[in-house]
Amino acid sequence: MIYTHIIKKTKKVLSHISTVAPTAEIIGLGDLFECTISKKKAKTTRNAKLKDAAIIEEKFLDLLTFPSIIGNQEERIALVTGDQRFLQYELEKNIDHATLIHGHQIDWDESFQPTFPPIKTPLLFFGHSHEAAIYADGIRQKVPYNIPLAIGQRSYQINVGAVVDNKEWCLYDSDAMTVTFMHA
Ligand SMILES: [Mn+2]
Secondary structure, eight states: OOHHHHHHHHHHHHHHHHOOOOOOOOOBBOOOOOOOOOOOEEEEHHSSOOHHHBOOHHHTTOOOOOBOOHHHHHHHHHHHHHGGGGGBSSSSSEEEOOOOOEEGEEOOOOTTTOOOOSSSSSSEEESSSSSSSSTTEEEOOOOBBBOOOOOOOOOEEEEEOOHHHOOEEEETTTTTTTEEEEEO
């Protein structure tokens, strides 16, 4: 069962969130699923069976009780299967002083340097590459774990990291205007 470890990690993150921030609203940042058909093959694949395009497990679906942004994986699964359920997620979400997108909406050059899209909020949160990262006005900085970072008047672009590899998530307090990188 390939998915057992993903379910385990997702449960650990959700339980950590409920311990640390029981009243926090949870929002996923995309790529909840993984398309098992490659990017290259996906160009010509249509009407594939869902079981051939993604691993979908009831036990995992049961954990997804929160809204999410759409990721490139959901888009690819929808493309190759025609299954519209994978397009139910929002492309962008705006919350207090923050914009949420998936990282495939950012331009990445060959050395993975991002050009962020123009947004109206000081904070941009995204997921995509499985590595937490923080950019202050576009310049990458060291990720501070477990320490609330005061946003002040700056603009930050924040990759919250991945549940699947490192059980990472980010706590954003929009009243205190702090961001805390977390490891479950
Ligand atoms: Mn992605």
